[in-house]
Amino acid sequence: MNGVETISTSARAPEDGSAPLLRARGLRLAFGLTEALRGIDLDCHAGEIIAVTGPSGSGKSTLLHVLAGVLVPDEGTVDYDTVRLSELDEAGRSRLRLGTFGFVFQYGQLLPDLSAVDNVTIPLLLAGVRRREALRRSDSWLDRLGLAECSRKLPAQLSGGQAQRVAVARALAAQPTVLFADEPTGSLDSLAAETVMLALTEAARDANTAVILTTHDPRTAAFADWEVVVRDGQTTVGGADG
Numbered sequence: 001m002n003g004v005e006t007i008s009t010s011a012r013a014p015e016d017g018s019a020p021l022l023r024a025r026g027l028r029l030a031f032g033l034t035e036a037l038r039g040i041d042l043d044c045h046a047g048e049i050i051a052v053t054g055p056s057g058s059g060k061s062t063l064l065h066v067l068a069g070v071l072v073p074d075e076g077t078v079d080y081d082t083v084r085l086s087e088l089d090e091a092g093r094s095r096l097r098l099g100t101f102g103f104v105f106q107y108g109q110l111l112p113d114l115s116a117v118d119n120v121t122i123p124l125l126l127a128g129v130r131r132r133e134a135l136r137r138s139d140s141w142l143d144r145l146g147l148a149e150c151s152r153k154l155p156a157q158l159s160g161g162q163a164q165r166v167a168v169a170r171a172l173a174a175q176p177t178v179l180f181a182d183e184p185t186g187s188l189d190s191l192a193a194e195t196v197m198l199a200l201t202e203a204a205r206d207a208n209t210a211v212i213l214t215t216h217d218p219r220t221a222a223f224a225d226w227e228v229v230v231r232d233g234q235t236t237v238g239g240a241d242g
């Protein structure tokens with residue numbers, strides 16, 4: 001697929017000059033002697049889809065966790081809109097994650113005893129959405145992701161790609177402004193990966209949701225607007241294997 005641009009610095013201005021929704025500057029984070037992030041800048045604008053790629057251990061997941069406020073950097077800043085994440089306490093960052101950000105993980109992490117529709121609906125009910133609205137949103141997202149026929153099935157009765165699309169529906173039904181996806185296709189074969197990425201990117205574009213995903217797979221990265229290559233904790237120009 002064409003149209004993905006690999007960029008040497010991830011801090012940039014879009015053509016319309018709008019301010020980034022998420023803005024990271026000078027991120028550094030060490031785990032003991034391991035410097036996982038060594039000075040990373042990244043801008044993500046509303047509705048953009050960014051793929052973070054790079055070799056195993058280069059710092060992709062750590063970067064995602066710092067951008068989402070799961071991990072706190074040793075140095076540098078992450079601003080979401082007008083909010084500086086480092087100025088929030090753990091409870092404030094947790095509220096931001098629950099109310100504003102969405103997450104999709106490598107292994108969907110659906111609740112095994114709940115049907116697909118309940119996996120999408122119940123988190124909405126817990127977040128205070130009224131039952132009728134929660135069901136409307138669940139049905140609508142499952143339908144948009146091609147899962148209407150599967151809505152009563154348990155996760156064990158779904159294929160890997162279907163289960164991952166339920167996880168995408170669950171994340172998007174909460175109407176996040178930024179969706180973080182850590183290796184969303186990492187457990188799927190190439191056909192299922194493509195189906196998930198098509199569904200994820202179309203749905204996110206419709207909802208104007210920004211997506212920041214990590215991936216090892218160039219075919220998954222090709223669905224993004226931008227590719228940010230991380231090597232040794234720094235963003236670099238995409239190389240032959242990037």
Ligand SMILES: Nc1ncnc2c1ncn2[C@@H]1O[C@H](COP(=O)(O)OP(=O)(O)OP(=O)(O)O)[C@@H](O)[C@H]1O
Pocket residue numbers: 031034035036054055056057058059060061062063
């Ligand atoms: N909780 C942790 N404690 C200690 N070291 C960690 C921790 N998390 C990550 N690291 C180290 O930080 C570096 C970056 O790890 P990270 O998981 O961000 O890489 P990655 O690019 O996502 O790798 P992969 O593609 O294999 O998932 C690695 O050297 C890793 O071993």
